[in-house]
Amino acid sequence: PVLDVTDPGAGQPAARWAEDADLRMDVPRYRVYEQGELVDEPTDLRCWWRDDLVTFLLGCSFTFERALAAAGVPVRHLECGCNVPMYRANRQCHPAGQFHGALVVSMRPIPGDLVSRAVQVTSRYPAVHGAPVHIGDPSALGIRDLARPDYGDAVDVRPGEVPVFWACGVTPQSVALASRVPLMITHAPGHMFVTDRRDEELAVG
Amino acid sequence: PVLDVTDPGAGQPAARWAEDADLRMDVPRYRVYEQGELVDEPTDLRCWWRDDLVTFLLGCSFTFERALAAAGVPVRHLECGCNVPMYRANRQCHPAGQFHGALVVSMRPIPGDLVSRAVQVTSRYPAVHGAPVHIGDPSALGIRDLARPDYGDAVDVRPGEVPVFWACGVTPQSVALASRVPLMITHAPGHMFVTDRRDEELAVG
Numbered sequence: 001p002v003l004d005v006t007d008p009g010a011g012q013p014a015a016r017w018a019e020d021a022d023l024r025m026d027v028p029r030y031r032v033y034e035q036g037e038l039v040d041e042p043t044d045l046r047c048w049w050r051d052d053l054v055t056f057l058l059g060c061s062f063t064f065e066r067a068l069a070a071a072g073v074p075v076r077h078l079e080c081g082c083n084v085p086m087y088r089a090n091r092q093c094h095p096a097g098q099f100h101g102a103l104v105v106s107m108r109p110i111p112g113d114l115v116s117r118a119v120q121v122t123s124r125y126p127a128v129h130g131a132p133v134h135i136g137d138p139s140a141l142g143i144r145d146l147a148r149p150d151y152g153d154a155v156d157v158r159p160g161e162v163p164v165f166w167a168c169g170v171t172p173q174s175v176a177l178a179s180r181v182p183l184m185i186t187h188a189p190g191h192m193f194v195t196d197r198r199d200e201e202l203a204v205g
Numbered sequence: 206p207v208l209d210v211t212d213p214g215a216g217q218p219a220a221r222w223a224e225d226a227d228l229r230m231d232v233p234r235y236r237v238y239e240q241g242e243l244v245d246e247p248t249d250l251r252c253w254w255r256d257d258l259v260t261f262l263l264g265c266s267f268t269f270e271r272a273l274a275a276a277g278v279p280v281r282h283l284e285c286g287c288n289v290p291m292y293r294a295n296r297q298c299h300p301a302g303q304f305h306g307a308l309v310v311s312m313r314p315i316p317g318d319l320v321s322r323a324v325q326v327t328s329r330y331p332a333v334h335g336a337p338v339h340i341g342d343p344s345a346l347g348i349r350d351l352a353r354p355d356y357g358d359a360v361d362v363r364p365g366e367v368p369v370f371w372a373c374g375v376t377p378q379s380v381a382l383a384s385r386v387p388l389m390i391t392h393a394p395g396h397m398f399v400t401d402r403r404d405e406e407l408a409v410g
Contacts (some may be wrong), residue, residue, distance in 0.1 A: 118322035135320035136367035137342055150255035162341035162367070205410075 001059050001127050009051035017195040023055045029191035030170050032154035036180035041188060048185060058169040059128035062191050064121065072120045073114045076155045078102050083190035084108065085149035086168050089134075090142025093171065104151070104168040105133060105141060109161040118164060124203045134165040147175065151189040175188060206332050214256035222400040228260045234396035236378060241385035246393055253390060258361050264333035265397050266311050269326065278319045281360045286361040288395035289313065290354035291373050294339075295347025298376065306380035309356070310338060310346060314366040323369060327397040329408045334372040336359050337373045341367055356394040 004014050011023045012046040018026075024045040032040040032048055042048065061084075065075050071122045077084045112116050115135060123131040138146055146163060147154045151170050157163050169192070176184040187193065209218050216228045223231075229250040237245040237253055247253065266289075271282050282289045289311045296308040297324040315323045320340060328336040343351055351368060352359045356375050362368050374397070392398065 112339045112341040112345050115320075116324050116328070116336040116338070117221040119321050120328055120336065123321070123325055131325065133321070136317040137365050140365040160342050160345040194339050202216045 004057040006055045010053050024049050027187050027193045029188035031186050033136050033176040033184045036177045060169045061129045061166045063202050064125040066199050067121050073118050076109050082153035084152050085154050087143045088150045088174050097106035099179045101178035104170040104174050105165040106168040107163050107165050109157040110164045112162050127202050129167040131165050131194035132164045209262040211260045213259050229254050232392050232398045234393035236393050238381040238389045240409045241382045265374045266371045268333035268407050269330040271404050272326050278323050281314050287358035288337050289357050290359050291347045291356035293355045293379050304384045304385035309375040309379050310370040312370050314362040315369045332407050337369045337371050339370040345367050386399040
């Protein structure tokens, strides 16, 4: 979900997200797409910046991972010290104007006894993608091999664990590829903008 | 969960559950166990009744099935016109005095995209077993073959569907077998006492 939209050229998120932030420098790594092709992965956007650029802040499922751990739900990619595995699903987002493309999902393997808990915990965080969009069958999402994610790093799915899929903020990169817009800049997978808000402040109920 | 406990010999549930009910006659079918062995399946308990018998009303997962359907989650055994499949799991209940035995679970196959919804909907009904106790892997519960339930009728699990397991009110029958109490009377699977309360009255939040 969209958390914030800046004025053209501003590059400043609303103060409720961060004081004195600059979205042209404060994301740890960017991806720049021209005509849907990746052309650069800078750590600073000032050489790419234009006064007509509008930035969108989207929620990220990383926000609810502390809550999952606090509820006793293990988070494999944190245990492994790697990035979460992400996959382009065979689900088209609702098109909007010239924008269209596939949903990207993140996957966390969860022991079968804890899947209910994982749904309950993440349902409290709708602004950062909320409850899983799919549980159980990678092939239902068009994912042929969990060991080969489209973004991030592969993690094991062990016996008794269920692959659980959440919507992912990398989705705009899939949209950039499909929509072939002249210029689109996103965060690199796993390199998100970190706000001043505490995870729990994004929770409802 | 326990909804009500009657006084010894009374056989009358609290008025909040039903007016003028008689638990010795109003359950459509009973099972009578002596020393842990099934000895009768009567439709009327008056020939078995004793003045020292205490009755317990437990919630039943059937209560949340209307809510599941209203949320767009299909319920296979209702579509098939059969009883829900039930299995003795390899999970021991917390023992209490001389009572001990395995948890019995009911299983509903849910399309992977709707498992989150099923957890959210049933989480609202904690008094009738609430959220699933396990999602995904029958073998993790010690269930070798979903096609051979211990109680009720088998249903198909189709491609893209996930077997979802809820705690089941048939658990006392498993306890009766294991605890070998002199006399224990339960409802027959699928033959529950129906109260005057509407399903939605059991919901929270």
